[in-house]
Amino acid sequence: xxxxxxxxxxxxxxxxxxxxxxxxxxxxxxxxxxxxxxxxxxxxxxxxxxxxxxxxxxxxxxxxxxxxxxxxxxxxxxxxxxxxxxxxxxxxxxxxxxxxxxxxxxxxxxxxxxxxxxxxxxxxxxxxxxxxxxxxxxxxxxxxxxxxxxxxxxxxxxxxxxxxxxxxxxxxxxxxxxxxxxxxxxxxxxxxxxxxxxxxxxxxxxxxxxxxxxxxxxxxxxxxxxxxxxxxxxxxxxxxxxxxxxxxxxxxxxxxxxxxxxxxxxxxxxx
Amino acid sequence: xxxxxxxxxxxxxxxxxxxxxxxxxxxxxxxxxxxxxxxxxxxxxxxxxxxxxxxxxxxxxxxxxxxxxxxxxxxxxxxxxxxxxxxxxxxxxxxxxxxxxxxxxxxxxxxxxxxxxxxxxxxxxxxxxxxxxxx
Ligand code: SF4
Ligand code: SF4
Ligand code: SF4
Numbered sequence: 001x002x003x004x005x006x007x008x009x010x011x012x013x014x015x016x017x018x019x020x021x022x023x024x025x026x027x028x029x030x031x032x033x034x035x036x037x038x039x040x041x042x043x044x045x046x047x048x049x050x051x052x053x054x055x056x057x058x059x060x061x062x063x064x065x066x067x068x069x070x071x072x073x074x075x076x077x078x079x080x081x082x083x084x085x086x087x088x089x090x091x092x093x094x095x096x097x098x099x100x101x102x103x104x105x106x107x108x109x110x111x112x113x114x115x116x117x118x119x120x121x122x123x124x125x126x127x128x129x130x131x132x133x134x135x136x137x138x139x140x141x142x143x144x145x146x147x148x149x150x151x152x153x154x155x156x157x158x159x160x161x162x163x164x165x166x167x168x169x170x171x172x173x174x175x176x177x178x179x180x181x182x183x184x185x186x187x188x189x190x191x192x193x194x195x196x197x198x199x200x201x202x203x204x205x206x207x208x209x210x211x212x213x214x215x216x217x218x219x220x221x222x223x224x225x226x227x228x229x230x231x232x233x234x235x236x237x238x239x240x241x242x243x244x245x246x247x248x249x250x251x252x253x254x255x256x257x258x259x260x261x262x263x264x265x266x267x268x269x270x271x
Numbered sequence: 272x273x274x275x276x277x278x279x280x281x282x283x284x285x286x287x288x289x290x291x292x293x294x295x296x297x298x299x300x301x302x303x304x305x306x307x308x309x310x311x312x313x314x315x316x317x318x319x320x321x322x323x324x325x326x327x328x329x330x331x332x333x334x335x336x337x338x339x340x341x342x343x344x345x346x347x348x349x350x351x352x353x354x355x356x357x358x359x360x361x362x363x364x365x366x367x368x369x370x371x372x373x374x375x376x377x378x379x380x381x382x383x384x385x386x387x388x389x390x391x392x393x394x395x396x397x398x399x400x401x402x403x404x405x406x
Contacts, residue, residue, distance in 0.1 A: 020272060027278060032307045034291050037274045058306045065293065065301075072295050073272050168317045170304070224304060226314035 006047045013041030018079035024048035033058040052112040063089040063176040082106035087126035088216035088251025089176040142233045164227040167198045171221035177214045212238040213259045216251040281319045284404045285377030299323040368396035377404040
């Protein structure tokens with residue numbers, strides 16, 4: 001069923017509209033699914049097509065990969081496989097002047113109902129898509145459940161979960177919205193570096209505060225967490241607070257985050 | 272632009288987590304955990320996550336070093352192997368075989384580890400054999 005995307009990508013490459021396409025590939029033999037950069041429209045060998053098979057779709061931080069390439073090649077026009085969350089990530093990066101809209105061509109993919117429910121995703125499709133069908137957004141039951149806990153139980157819930165952290169920094173490393181050159185999670189003043197376990201709950205609260213108004217709810221952090229800390233509940237929650245107080249949802253609209261305090265130069269504005 | 276994603280296995284411990292090294296123009300710039308690898312299912316520890324950094328670290332030893340008059344000096348492989356063999360024999364003669372420990376690696380092959388413990392037990396005469404995963 002994903003022939004449509006492959007055909008579309010092949011045309012974009014052949015017509016020279018993009019120099020490279022960032023997607024997924026199924027490796028011959030091992031069958032492992034890994035990110036892949038396609039540059040030849042006539043050679044899409046292994047092009048992964050199982051996008052919407054099951055809730056454990058093999059999702060990778062493609063936006064972060066695009067970000068790395070664009071840092072090295074700011075002129076290159078790049079195509080990217082974009083689900084709803086990838087598109088939100090791109091939009092937010094444009095707003096934070098980390099990427100240029102001119103540089104990116106998205107090839108949209110709408111997620112399955114199963115995946116949308118697994119993600120509890122409020123917009124499981126990008127604005128435009130080549131493949132898939134629009135399914136309605138899903139409210140987060142997990143957030144509701146944890147928010148409904150009495151305070152002592154809620155505290156216990158979180159401290160308990162956080163206490164399992166092995167401080168691998170995977171949640172930060174995989175996050176498409178973590179682009180800071182210097183990370184507070186490595187600052188001695190906030191976090192004692194080189195020491196495990198991390199201070200509970202300072203480590204997690206520091207990250208949560210930094211994701212407020214920035215997290216685009218892709219869920220890659222939670223999937224990367226080796227000890228199953230429900231990070232997505234935490235970041236969905238901080239984003240709900242931003243929504244309630246500032247009516248701002250990262251990855252939507254043209255308007256910048258209310259936490260954009262400094263502003264930017266006219267030449268930096270590309271959204 | 273030459274960007275590639277290379278599937279490989281983490282070089283650190285014996286678990287063998289699957290990882291993807293991302294390279295731009297032959298330089299390794301990022302590590303991602305493999306999601307389809309049944310060993311680690313998209314997760315890594317802090318060491319695995321930082322593999323791309325140590326490969327190009329300027330602090331890596333690229334030549335054998337011997338401390339001479341308090342300073343580390345680069346020497347040839349021949350010189351260092353001779354020195355190590357001589358010193359091991361001297362220490363064994365002076366303090367006995369159990370004064371020596373053999374530290375192997377969880378990332379060596381079974382065969383290499385077999386040979387290593389054989390050297391420890393049969394040549395030097397000690398059971399002091401351990402490996403990196405316990406350090
Ligand atoms: S967060 Fe939404 S858009 Fe992203 S994979 Fe999940 S359902 Fe799809
Ligand atoms: S869901 Fe996690 S990985 Fe995704 S943007 Fe939010 S904090 Fe980053
Ligand atoms: S991914 Fe999980 S274990 Fe690793 S630092 Fe983040 S919260 Fe801790």
